[in-house]
Amino acid sequence: MRLTHPGGSTVHLAYCTNVHAAEDLAGVVGQLDRFAVPVREELGVDLLGLGLWLAEPVASALAADRGLRLGLRRELAARGLEAVTLNGFPYQAFQAPVVKHDVYYPDWTDRRRLRYTLELAAILADLLPDGAERGSISTLPLAWREPWTSDNADSARKLLSELSGGLAGYGGRIRVAFEPEPGCVVETTTQAVTALSDVDTDYLGVCLDLAHLACAWEDPAQAVARLDAAGIPIVKVQVSAALEIADPAANLDTLAEYAEPRFLHQTRSAAGAAFDDLPEALASGAPGPWRIHFHAPLHAAPLPPLTTSVPVLRQALAVLMESPACDHLEVETYTWGVLPDAARPVDDAGLARGIAAELAFARDELHALGVS
Structure with missing residues (x-):
């Protein structure tokens, strides 16, 4: 959806398609009719934004064939859909039965990650709709924290320099955003400032995931001010929410329903205790x-x-929409399929309704901030 900030600029709101499994182009196009169009119709809007996730095999095929890229753009437009942002964090098989640490590989010490991200840039450059000022690609926060040596850091630094060089060919229209996440080399905005201190901020910045921000127990206003003071742009925001429990010891059985085998569920306490999985x-x-x-x-x-x-989400949006500090917002709830049975959609229609309800929630929060 395209919304208008009180200052007159466009704010793009999308939902991320990494909630759907697809490892080929036919699967990606099939999702448009199975989910995206029903979501748009449920919302009652003429145009719906997607934060497309394209697994590496799909990205490779699209990047090699401009005809395929333009064909995908036509498929989107024919359905009242558009893409100004891509989710380039998962490399492939994100909805496999077990993902866990695999989502962090290949990382930014591996040339495959660079190649994949530049493929996504080539794709997005052709998908950007008329009137869109720029596109964004979110990616992992360099790597999982272990192992991470000075040699790893040097390798990543070289690849990020090459990434900036590749993005320069798009004249600033495509930017890549590194997404701090619990357990990774970059978990907090403080670590993001250090890790990105010497990158070209014309092309590289941060993706602020609001669930991750909450898990790090960061204050949203301080986090945004920290990035701003360091000159690191917030390229993209993922509008997401983490689970919270005041008294875990008294509710172990309830929490255990969320301890599922597909994804990591890093857990952080207000006192600083840190666990890599629930x-x-x-x-x-x-x-x-x-x-x-x-x-x-x-x-x-x-x-x-x-x-x-x-x-925390509300506090963050209030700060982010002041300027606005970011104009690419993506609802990224990829966990619908692993929710406890009572909360899990039973069919495609139920999932589409749930995604539409999340987007309506995010839109209403933005409306309350004057973004119409």
């Missing part, structure tokens, strides 16, 4: 409150005593 946290006895990296549907509160970090 089962580890459950066994720890660490006192709460906890925030858990489990992207919860924005519009639907979980059953008490669980809550979500939506209050």
Whole structure:
């Protein structure tokens, strides 16, 4: 959706398609009719933005054939869809039965990550709709934190320099955003400032995922001010919410319903305890409150005593929309398929309704901030 900031600029709101499994172009196009069009119709809008996730085999095929890229653009336009942002964090197989640490590979020490990201840039340059000022691509925060040596850092630095060089060919129209995430080399905005201190900020910046921000127990205003003071642009925002629990010890059975085998659910306590996955946290006895990296549907509160970090989301959006500091917003709840049974959609229509409800929630939050 295209919204208008009180200052007159366009704010793009999309939903991320990494919630759907597709490893080829036919699967990507098939998702448009199965999910994206029903979401658009449920919202009652003429134009819906997608944060497309294109697995590496799809990206490779599209990058090699401009005819395919223009064909995908036509498929989007024919359905009232558009893409100004791509999610380039997962490389492939993101909805496999077990993902866990695999999502962080290849990382930014591996030339395959550079090649994939530049493929996405070539694709996005041809997908950008008329009137869109620029496009964005989110990517992983360099790597999982272990192992990470000075040699790893040097390798990544060289690849980021090559990335900037490749993006320069698009005249500033395509930017790449590194997404701080719990457990990674870059987990916080403070670490982002250090890691990106010597990059070309005309082309590279940060993707601020609001669930990750909450899990790091960062104050949104301070985080945005920190990046601004360092001259690091917020290229993209993922409008997401983490699970939160005040007293985990009294609610282990409820929390265990979210300890599923597909994704990592890094858990952080307000006191600084850190766990790489929810089962580890459950066994720890660490006192709460906890925030858990489990992207919860924005519009639907979980059953008490669980809550979500939506209050952090609201604080962050209020700060981000002041300027605005960012004009690419993506709802990224990729966990619909691993929710507890009572909250999980039972069919395609149910998933489309849930995604539409999240987008409506995000739109209403932006409306409350004067973004119409």
